[in-house]
Amino acid sequence: MLHIPLIVNIFISIGTYLMTLRMIPRFKEMFISASLYGKDLCKKTSDKIPESLGVISGCIFLVGLFLFIPIPFSFKEQTTKSNEFPHSEFVELVAALLSICCMILLGFADDVLNLRWRHKLLLPTIATLPILMVYYVNFNSTTIIMPKFIRPLIGHSLNIGVLYYIYMGMLAVFCTNAINILAGINGLEVGQSIVISISILIFNIIEILNNNQISGHLFSIYLITPFLTTSLALWNYNKYPAEIFVGDTFCYFAGMTFAVVGILGHFSKTLLLFFIPQIANFLYSVPQLFHLVPCPRHRLPKYNSETDLLDISSTIFVKNGLGVLGRTCVFLFRYFKLIKWQENKDGTITTNNFTLINFVLHVFGPVHEKILTRMLLGLQVVCTLIAFTIRYPMAKYFYDT
Structure with a gap:
């Protein structure tokens, strides 16, 4: 009986894939008519490309899981209390869908209204409250296991209380925005989300086979499988050359889905291991994100129409016009050769924009957008292999009793 909900979930996920694949072409002209379109700045053509199509995959994902809601409870394995309905698990699933639904709505509002950055930090925090409340009511476990080398000083475990809830709230904010700032070329937002979701799915399967937190990892599989299939259908239209843009809607939808399964699936710390490129991009982007260094509105790579290749995009500033923190960041980045540095005759400095995309171009030179x-995405896969190495072989040296 345990496997029937999983089989149903897989069939529903296949249905959401086919539905997403079919619905997106039908909505393209409707979005353009509603002025939800843009132009691909990394190509010669100036055709109108519909934006925010991530809302289609998000809505189909929700419909699929709404249909799935009664399945796990209808076929739940009988226990000694056979007449007792599993209210806690039911509330988990409903709260998870509520948080994801809120982020799809807020992401679409961002695409339409172009919200400010402070709203992009506040809104995911608010949308996370339902799952934090469910976590508090059902589990309220705020104890973390300490590494072996710290145990003589602190003990085997440490209860950090409310700090753990702050961490989980910040995790949701990070996940939703980390994908959003590592974006700008065809297929990258959806592609990295597909790799991360596959990584989570593999991790869930390994943990179930090891008989660890089976209910939590099954819950994660129930959400990640339809997310993966709808994302694969979306990627079919967003990969190079993109027929659609997914918008902030998809980035918020993907980030909140990952945060939800990490928190309610009880692997929020492991989840961050699958975000190594996003963490690196965030740290590299900090000087511009916090305006320690001038940050242009768009940090997309610069397109060369003659060669059809992408090269680094630049920002220009006066060296002495930066604050102490800005000068320190620039000095460190220049010292470790993380940025391109050019001193101009007028006393200004030209560097590449601080994104992982520009850093790759800085290292390898101009390349085609598809490449x-x-x-x-290859880097994302390599980092996933590193994540599994850290999570399993290396973790034994730090946490085995």
Whole structure:
């Protein structure tokens, strides 16, 4: 009986894939008519490309899981209390869908209204409250296991209380925005989300086979499988050359889905291991994100129409016009050769924009957009292998009793 909900979930996920694949072409002209379109700045053509199509995959994902809601409880394995309904698990699933639904709505609002950055930090925090409340009511476990080398000083475990809830709230904010700032070329947002979701799925399967937190990892599989299939259908239209843009809607939808399964699936710390490129991109982007260094509105790579290749995009500033923190960041980045540095005759400095995309171009030189996407997704896969190495072989040296 345990496997029937999983089989149903897989069939529903296949249905959501086919539905997403079929619905997106039908909505393209409707979005353009509603002025939800843009132009691909990394190509010669100036055709109108519909934006925010991530809302289609998000809505189909929700419909699929709404249909799935009664399945796990109808076929739940009988226990000694056979007449007792599993209210806690039911509330988990409903709260998870509520948080994801809120982020799809807020992401679409961002695409339409172009919200400010402070709203992009506040809104995911608010949308996370339902799952934090469910976590508090059902589990309220805020104890973390300490590494072996710290145990003589602190003990085997440490209860950090409310700090753990702050961490989980910040995790949701990070996940939703980390994918959003590592974007700008065809297929990258959806592609990295596909790799991360496959990584989570593999991790869930390994943990179930090891008989660890089976209910939590099954819950994660129930959400990640339809997310993966709808994303694969979306990627079919967003990969190079993109027929659609997914918008901030998809980035918020993907990030909140990952945060939800990490928190309610009880692997929020492991989840961050699958975000190594996103963490690196965030740290590299900090000087511009916090305006320690001038940050242009768009940090997309610069397109060369003659060669059809992408090269680094630049920002220009006066060296003495930066604050102490800005000068420190620039000095460190220049010292470790993480940025391109050019001193101009007028006393200004030209550097590449601080994004992982520009850093790859800084290291390898101009490349075609399709190749650049493959390089970044290849990096995501390599980092996933590193994540599994850290999570399993290396973790034994730090946490085995």
